[in-house]
Amino acid sequence: MSDFPDRIEELIREISSLPGIGPKSAERISLCILSKNESEVEKFVNIIQKAKENMHLCPVCFNITDKERCNVCTDSKRNHSIICVVEEVRDLFAIEKGKYYDGVFHVLHGRIDPMNHISPENLKMKELVKRVSEEDVKEIIIATNPNFNGDITALYIQRLLKPYDIKITRIATGLPKGTEIDFVDSVTLSMAIKDRKEI
Amino acid sequence: MSDFPDRIEELIREISSLPGIGPKSAERISLCILSKNESEVEKFVNIIQKAKENMHLCPVCFNITDKERCNVCTDSKRNHSIICVVEEVRDLFAIEKGKYYDGVFHVLHGRIDPMNHISPENLKMKELVKRVSEEDVKEIIIATNPNFNGDITALYIQRLLKPYDIKITRIATGLPKGTEIDFVDSVTLSMAIKDRKEI
Numbered sequence: 568m569s570d571f572p573d574r575i576e577e578l579i580r581e582i583s584s585l586p587g588i589g590p591k592s593a594e595r596i597s598l599c600i601l602s603k604n605e606s607e608v609e610k611f612v613n614i615i616q617k618a619k620e621n622m623h624l625c626p627v628c629f630n631i632t633d634k635e636r637c638n639v640c641t642d643s644k645r646n647h648s649i650i651c652v653v654e655e656v657r658d659l660f661a662i663e664k665g666k667y668y669d670g671v672f673h674v675l676h677g678r679i680d681p682m683n684h685i686s687p688e689n690l691k692m693k694e695l696v697k698r699v700s701e702e703d704v705k706e707i708i709i710a711t712n713p714n715f716n717g718d719i720t721a722l723y724i725q726r727l728l729k730p731y732d733i734k735i736t737r738i739a740t741g742l743p744k745g746t747e748i749d750f751v752d753s754v755t756l757s758m759a760i761k762d763r764k765e766i
Numbered sequence: 767m768s769d770f771p772d773r774i775e776e777l778i779r780e781i782s783s784l785p786g787i788g789p790k791s792a793e794r795i796s797l798c799i800l801s802k803n804e805s806e807v808e809k810f811v812n813i814i815q816k817a818k819e820n821m822h823l824c825p826v827c828f829n830i831t832d833k834e835r836c837n838v839c840t841d842s843k844r845n846h847s848i849i850c851v852v853e854e855v856r857d858l859f860a861i862e863k864g865k866y867y868d869g870v871f872h873v874l875h876g877r878i879d880p881m882n883h884i885s886p887e888n889l890k891m892k893e894l895v896k897r898v899s900e901e902d903v904k905e906i907i908i909a910t911n912p913n914f915n916g917d918i919t920a921l922y923i924q925r926l927l928k929p930y931d932i933k934i935t936r937i938a939t940g941l942p943k944g945t946e947i948d949f950v951d952s953v954t955l956s957m958a959i960k961d962r963k964e965i
Contacts (some may be wrong), residue, residue: 571859572832578817581810585795596784598856600814601830608818611780612811618777619807622800631800632812633771657797660770694934 575601598649627698629674629691631656639663639671646670648705652679652695652724654712662710670708673698678716679723687723699731706734715741774800826897828873828890831853838862838870847868847904850895851923852875852913861909869907872897877915878922886922894923898930905933912939 571579575597581592599610604765624630625637632638639645639659649670659672675690687708698704707726709719721737728735741759742751751759769795770778774796782792799807823829824836831837838844838858852858855958858871873888897903908923910916920936927934940958941950950958 572821572830572837574813574819574832575821575830578813579815586798587791587794592786594784594859595856597817598830598854598859599785601818602855603818605818608814610816614773614780615807616778617802617812618773618796619800619802620773621772622774631771631774631797633773638771655797655814656801657794660797765817 624674626671628661629656629676629694630672644669648703649708650695650698650704650706651708651710653710653741654717654720658710670706675720678711678720680716681719687727689719692724692727698729699728699733703732704733706736709735709737711721711737815853823873827871828875828893829871843868843939847902848907849894849897849903849905849910850907852909853916857909857911869905874919877910877919879915881916886926889919891923891926895926898927898932903930903932903933908934908936910936930953 571594578597578600579590579593582588582596585593587594589600600611601613621633623629623633625632625640627636627640630637630639634641646669651659651662651670652673652675653662653666654675654677656674656676659674662668662672673691673695675692675695677685677690678764679685679687699707707719707724707728707759711720711724725735738760739753741762742748742755748756776791777796777799778792778884781787781791781795787795799810801808820832821830822832824831824839826835826839829836829838833840845868849872850858850861850867850869851872851874853874853876854862855873855875858873861867861871872890872894873893874894876884876889878884878886878889888928896948900907906923908920910919911925924934938961939954941947941954941962947955
């Protein structure tokens with residue numbers, strides 16, 4: 568019986584290597600791309616190429632940008648003495664979307680992950696220390712993910728910045744808003760009780 | 767507060783127009799593509815372009831192919847007197863994957879959909895009638911989806927091919943294997959009971 572032609576198989580493999588795309592979705596997406604006409608495919612490819620063109624990391628906070636420094640770092644209305652440390656650029660944009668945070672960022676580009684041999688040297692840690700020692704920083708908000716790797720990364724940063732006279736905080740863990748208590752996992756629930764606040 | 771740079775927004779919009787990709791996944795995929803280095807992005811783009819190059823519809827069954835006629839139509843070991851009619855190329859490949867069907871196919875490239883003004887003239891219906899009248903066809907298996915549009919498309923084909931002396935069948939609806947009866951929706955269950963078989 569027949570399979571997909573080789574070049575389609577290759578496209579499906581490539582698409583399924585993207586985050587969150589299983590083999591079934593990859594097939595569907597590939598066939599959707601192939602069902603576009605030549606000029607639509609060219610337009611699609613151009614959009615990818617154009618987005619990548621001149622895109623680089625901001626030399627201050629390591630956000631992606633097509634300018635010399637990123638939009639956040641060049642915004643004089645923001646509070647540059649508070650730095651929120653995140654694992655990935657997508658975390659930065661998740662926080663930005665809410666429009667409640669007016670400090671600046673530092674993107675680590677990963678997290679300490681002993682199982683996958685990712686150590687602090689593979690992350691933008693030295694650059695964070697440099698910022699703290701050279702800029703007028705008052706607070707570091709650690710916004711690594713609330714999981715094992717995020718926790719050890721937070722602990723590492725906390726120790727790394729101890730010599731500097733700055734406030735170090737970590738974003739709260741607890742019940743997500745709108746959830747129901749009997750649906751929340753027991754670790755989250757126990758931490759929510761431990762971190763209870765007087766009201 | 768800052769948003770994604772315009773060209774990244776454009777990429778996210780384009781990616782989220784692909785089937786099954788929500789805005790959140792589109793963001794994640796776009797940032798993943800942008801985190802690749804230049805040569806990896808070029809490779810990705812090349813794979814898309816190469817897959818599209820010379821890819822066209824088989825003039826017999828309208829499967830996609832990079833040859834004159836598709837792999838299924840040129841396979842002399844298959845039974846060319848049985849034609850399985852499907853809505854989309856992805857349905858053809860879903861059936862092919864099982865390696866149990868040895869007839870050939872006819873891809874309609876859509877289904878009759880009155881709400882979206884898709885009528886038989888927009889589908890490969892004339893071409894199906896031509897095949898039935900010119901080739902030595904013994905059976906047409908209608909494998910349109912078991913939903914409203916798939917049902918009316920099946921009904922249309924059934925009436926369209928009535929004048930020809932061929933067997934017309936439709937793939938069975940019923941309980942999917944491995945399911946549990948109390949989890950199946952009532953329409954499926956009622957059809958499974960109506961279509962019960964003597965054992």
